[in-house]
Amino acid sequence: MHTEFLIIGQGISGTFLSWCLRRANRSFIVIDDGDKHSSSRVASGIINPVTGRRIVKTWMIDELMPFALNSYELLGRELGITAISKKNVIDFFPSPQMLLAFRERIREGSGYISFPENENQFRESFNYDFGFGEISPCYAVNLPELLPAWRKKLINHNQLSDEHFNFPELTVTDKIHYKDITAEKIIFCDGVHSADNNYFKNLPFAFNKGEALIIEANLPTDKVFKKTTSIVPLGSNLFWTGSSYEWNFDNNHPTEQFRDRTLQQLKSWLKVPFKIVDHLASVRPATIERRPFAGIHPHHPAVGILNGMGTKGCSLAPWFAEQLTNQLVNNIPVIPEANINRFRRILN
Incomplete structure (x- = not known):
């Protein structure tokens, strides 16, 4: 052949x-x-134009994001599926320092980030003390x-x-x-x-290992939520929750340490009940x-x-x-x- x-x-x-x-x-x-x-x-599957604690634009994102959006839409139409959807990131500040850093980035004219008109809009679902910012546009790829x-x-x-x-x-x-x-x-x-x-x-x-939980919960499905961990809607009240970045690891298997740590984070963050339905792990081909x-x-x-x-x-x-x-x-x-x-x- x-x-x-x-x-x-x-x-x-x-x-x-x-x-x-x-x-x-x-x-x-x-x-x-x-x-x-x-x-x-x-x-x-998230495309987020900013990265890190310094809230800086990711490399080449001004060129990459519109090209990716068009590519996923074309491929999705070819396959008869919704391959990508807009889901902005709601970034809950874990500390006053992160709130100040976000505010300073906006003052400097950094694109893609803003403060909400109503910072109480997610009080029914989440505990948060220092407000949040919004990163827009962000997209979720339906991997x-x-x-x-x-x-x-x-x-x-x-x-x-x-x-x-x-x-x-x-x-x-x-x-x-x-x-x-x-x-x-x-x-x-x-x-x-x-x-x-x-x-x-x-x-x-520079391989690193990442883990995620799949949880079932009654949470909003039109946004991605981020604090010490991220919550990404998958549909049918299922959410991807993670991830970790482990540089020293022995295998690509899920660990009890990640499960327990993430469970405690979710219990302190979420106001709604949830249950874990799956636990995933893999090694990323980073450089x-x-x-x-x-x-x-x-x-x-x-x-x-x-x-x-x-x-x-x-x-x-x-x-x-x-x-x-x-x-x-x-x-x-x-x-x-x-x-x-x-x-x-x-x-x-």
């Missing part, structure tokens, strides 16, 4: 790369085993529906092989050979597994520079990568999948800040 591109992984990066290649009328096969612990299948819907479409078009990719069976010459598949290029979109890949194991990944890895291997022109999205995958993946597609199809390089050519000295 011959194809132009062999894509490893169907998380958010592999999904958008395969979608972009389809729109460019290029042939491809995706290999993915549907791992329920992959970071894309555990993520909240639990989007990824399976695209997977189903790939299967229907005989473009997905439901299996675990076995690296020792890969042979790279001027072309790609894997089992009965030959391809012009192979692109790794397989998250943390790229660290075990001989071609990309030297890249400066030391907090920039993605995209492009063609500088020493192996048949091998490429789209990875390292970290916590910003929903905003980064559409843009950089399009960037990589332009490199693959039109020989227009990925922008230098994300192009893996910047690591040519350490890749072999």
Whole structure:
């Protein structure tokens, strides 16, 4: 079986790369085993234009967010689903200092943030002492529906092989050979597994583990709520609650420590009853520079990568999948800040 591109992984990066290649009328096969612990299948799906305690704009967000919104709307229409919806973040201040920092950012003219007209509007649902701000616009990507819907479409078009990719069976010459598949290029979109890949194991990944609870509660569903943890509506009175950032970990399993800590946070924050219905965990393919890895291997022109999205995958993946597609199809390089050519000295 011959194809132009062999894509490893169907998380958010592999999904958008395969979608972009389809729109460019290029042939491809995706290999993915549907791992329920992959970071894309555990993520909240939120696109938030500001980040951190300093309340600063995330990298490239002015370009990334409108592009992502258009991409999700197009893909959603193609699949017959609502792939993205606007859900602004209500940021409850945990301390007077955070209130003052937020106010100072507004005074400086920082975009995307504002104070509400009525700071009592959520008193029935939440305990809060220092008010809140609103971050707008923010979006929720419907990952639990989007990824399976695209997977189903790939299967229907005989473009997905439901299996675990076995690296020792890969042979790279001027072309790609894997089992009965030959391809012009192979692109790794397989998250943390790229660290075990001989071609990309030297890249400066900085994996971190995240956990989340799925709770059932009678809370507003048109916003995302954030304090010491975040609460993201999923529908049917279910909410994603998390996440943690653990740099030292032994596995990708849920822990009692996270469950107990988050349970106590929710008990002190929420005024409504809730129950835990699931507990998720995964390892994020973050990078030391907090920039993605995209492009063609500088020493192996048949091998490429789209990875390292970290916590910003929903905003980064559409843009950089399009960037990589332009490199693959039109020989227009990925922008230098994300192009893996910047690591040519350490890749072999």
